[in-house]
Amino acid sequence: MLLPFDYVRARSREEAVDLALRAGADGKFLAGGTDLLVRMHDRQLRPQMVIDLKGVSGLQGVSCCDGEGLVIGAATPLNRLIRDEAVRSKYGLLAEAAHTVGSLQIRNRASLGGNISNASPAADTAPALLLYEAEIVTWGASGRREIPVGEFFKGPGATALAEGEFVSQIRLPVLKERSYGVYLKLGRTSAVDLAIASVAALALEGGEVRIALGAVAPTPIRVKEAEAILRSRKDEGAIREAAAAARRRAAPISDIRASKEYRLEMTEVLAARAIEQALAGLAAGGR
Numbered sequence: 001m002l003l004p005f006d007y008v009r010a011r012s013r014e015e016a017v018d019l020a021l022r023a024g025a026d027g028k029f030l031a032g033g034t035d036l037l038v039r040m041h042d043r044q045l046r047p048q049m050v051i052d053l054k055g056v057s058g059l060q061g062v063s064c065c066d067g068e069g070l071v072i073g074a075a076t077p078l079n080r081l082i083r084d085e086a087v088r089s090k091y092g093l094l095a096e097a098a099h100t101v102g103s104l105q106i107r108n109r110a111s112l113g114g115n116i117s118n119a120s121p122a123a124d125t126a127p128a129l130l131l132y133e134a135e136i137v138t139w140g141a142s143g144r145r146e147i148p149v150g151e152f153f154k155g156p157g158a159t160a161l162a163e164g165e166f167v168s169q170i171r172l173p174v175l176k177e178r179s180y181g182v183y184l185k186l187g188r189t190s191a192v193d194l195a196i197a198s199v200a201a202l203a204l205e206g207g208e209v210r211i212a213l214g215a216v217a218p219t220p221i222r223v224k225e226a227e228a229i230l231r232s233r234k235d236e237g238a239i240r241e242a243a244a245a246a247r248r249r250a251a252p253i254s255d256i257r258a259s260k261e262y263r264l265e266m267t268e269v270l271a272a273r274a275i276e277q278a279l280a281g282l283a284a285g286g287r
């Protein structure tokens with residue numbers, strides 16, 4: 001059973017910030033509620049005020065402007081994102097990663113903004129956002145800010161958001177080259193479970209290969225050391241070296257899902273597979 005709380009549907013960005021600042025530590029933003037309401041039910045969180053962001057303008061939907069990339073409203077449900085033609089055709093790695101979140105029912109409610117604001121090291125959309133070099137657009141007491149996604153995650157459950165500040169949009173910069181992305185997620189079961197380890201690889205036509213890891217460090221991380229190895233060589237040996245570099249960069253913990261040692265081992269295995277598949281996908285035509 002949920003404890004009593006006040007529910008307020010914010011009508012504007014300013015109202016949402018104002019309510020959150022007044023509620024302070026007793027306030028929580030709500031998007032899909034798939035994480036927040038579970039934690040409230042389990043009494044891990046006991047907010048006095050829940051501020052619903054879904055009706056705030058600019059927080060819903062995907063807009064695509066030629067030459068300027070993509071703008072995704074933070075409260076956009078993952079299933080809407082997955083079905084969006086612009087996302088599928090140009091940022092397929094994000095659609096693929098979003099598709100691994102929970103179940104169909106969860107994805108009907110769960111938002112992209114909620115997935116990153118949770119700041120779980122295992123957040124499935126985070127590695128893709130790191131590789132597309134997303135900008136996190138926020139709204140707070142001092143107005144609008146743009147935070148590079150690489151600076152957004154500060155630790156498990158911690159983000160760069162200030163008190164009263166929320167994520168309003170996620171901007172994906174334009175990708176001029178053809179690319180092919182692959183997201184490999186290992187869970188205890190094949191569905192409805194958080195990752196034990198995950199790897200995203202994005203191969204770009206110009207020769208760059210980007211790599212990011214989830215669930216194996218305090219935050220999702222990009223592995224530039226592995227990317228550097230693949231800059232000039234993409235043979236089997238280079239892929240093995242890059243995968244080993246990914247393993248060295250990982251700093252996992254042991255928990256109920258898996259041991260630290262297993263996570264390290266699987267990071268290397270998944271990294272090699274993801275890189276191989278991304279390169280093969282690009283060679284076959286990319287997106």
Ligand SMILES: Cc1cc2nc3c(=O)[nH]c(=O)nc-3n(C[C@H](O)[C@H](O)[C@H](O)COP(=O)(O)OP(=O)(O)OC[C@H]3O[C@@H](n4cnc5c(N)ncnc54)[C@H](O)[C@@H]3O)c2cc1C
Nearest residue numbers: 029031032033034035036102110111113114115117124167
């Ligand atoms: C059964 C189940 C399975 C799950 N499986 C997965 C999985 O496989 N992979 C995965 O990554 N996650 C999983 N989750 C976690 C969760 O569903 C996702 O992280 C989801 O994307 C959260 O989005 P939401 O809109 O529901 O967030 P909410 O529950 O509404 O909010 C989550 C947190 O973010 C804050 N918040 C929400 N929106 C904003 C915003 N715009 N700005 C600032 N703060 C905000 C809230 O205050 C709250 O603290 C699962 C959850 C359940 C219950």
